[in-house]
Amino acid sequence: MLNPIFLSGALLGWGLGANDAANIFGTAVYTKVISYRRAVILIALFAMLGAWLEGGEGLSQLGDYAYLSGVTSGSIAFFVMLAAGVTVIAMTMLKLPVSTSQAVLGAILGSGVFYGRADFSATTKFFGAWVLTPIGGGVIAFILYYLIVILLEKKIQGFKFFQVFVRLGYYVAGIFGAYALGANNVANVTAIYTGQIGLMSKELALLIGGISIALGALTFSKPVMSTVGEKIVPMSPVSGFVVVLAAAITVYIYARIGIPVSTSQAVVGAIIGVGFHLGIKTINLIMLRNIMIGWIGTPTLAGVISFILANYHIV
């Protein structure tokens, strides 16, 4: 039987799946390229696959970091994940963009401060990854869009082929996006229970993490998918899937490195990258301001909540 302390992580994973599904297939569903049902099934399948096959690196890095920061028992782990989950819910209710990765890290740090084991120097690599995520998304989107335009102009002459090409593009981008989501974000969900703390084996962590993300996408992604899909209306037929693909590549790179990052922020960067090509002003200062608030605000809030909760849990 599973230990109930894993519930807080599973809940976080469920929320992550419900929210991030929109980044992956929101535009495709909104523009009726893919049906909602098919989209969530693909997300669930490939997120689980990504988590299982390539979530290990993130699990090790974040798991070790958590242990060294003072997450040395099940109850501490439970409250840290609870703090991260509450932060995500609070920011969502305040309609502020929130990154689960940033919330988890902030919660770990908050608990670490309480136990006098917070390692701020190690956070620089995580913080650096957060900053580079939208930049990476933008650069990759810029290059990808250029390459696809050349391919389209030279090879695709028929109306039918263009339609199929774009639809296939959405499928490929979405599937890879789901895979990268699982591979990168499973660490957020269950890393804290693995490694030296020894509460959960690596295999079980990957399985539970992947399943909770999948369940979130399957059961509660529709409202967010409609809202996000409407907001990220593609600037051109091709830009829709290029944005998702570029974000997926960025997130996947960080999955290989072992640092959980935000898919939403990668998408924002990718939109800016494509916007440069189209001469459209996609740099929205309010959006950028919100992202920066997220970089500082989310981990800070999660840290504060984690610190407060640390007063109440039994070691």
Next chain:
Amino acid sequence: MFFSKVNEIEKMMKEYTVIIENCFTNYMSIMTEIVNEQNQEQYSGFMVTMKQLESEADKKRHALIRQLLEGGLVLDSRKSLMHVIEGLDGVADLAEEIVREFYLTHMPIETATGHGVLQMNQVIHKQLLHLIETVVAVVTTYDLESLFSLLTTIEQLETEVDVIQQRAIKEIYNQELSLAEKMQQRVLIDKVAKMADDIEDVSDLIEIIMMTRKV
């Protein structure tokens, strides 16, 4: 599997353009009869024929719209095709409206009006054929640059219709008719000329589609 929805839309668009052309050629024949014979007993039969053709066009249009809603095309293509379909429908509606006017009012046609209407119809028919060619290309070809000369021709034909329209109106106003009679004739001429304007509007839409496809 991948092409089935797009193939269906292509097929339906082609069928729709055939129906629209059929509607217009019937309208042309009816107008020739009306101008030459002015046999008011025939008007109800003409109206029934036009009504049937216009309903057929409407049915096909609705079926096309339902098919577009099934997906299969990307959002931009769906939007632009919708506008083209609505534009073509306008031509069929106007043709039916003109014939219905004769049935309802039994208005006489002056010689100048009759000549003008028949001349305009000839030019508008050419315009429509060119337009149908471009519409079919929209659903079969991606790069539409080769249509540019056709689109220019459609514009030129519209200008020709304008010239005929103005000449016909001038002739009407030079005749010994009451103001009300002159206005009645003018309304008919203007309605026919409007078909040319509507066709040109659709060709403008296709120009925009051509531009947006320039990736």
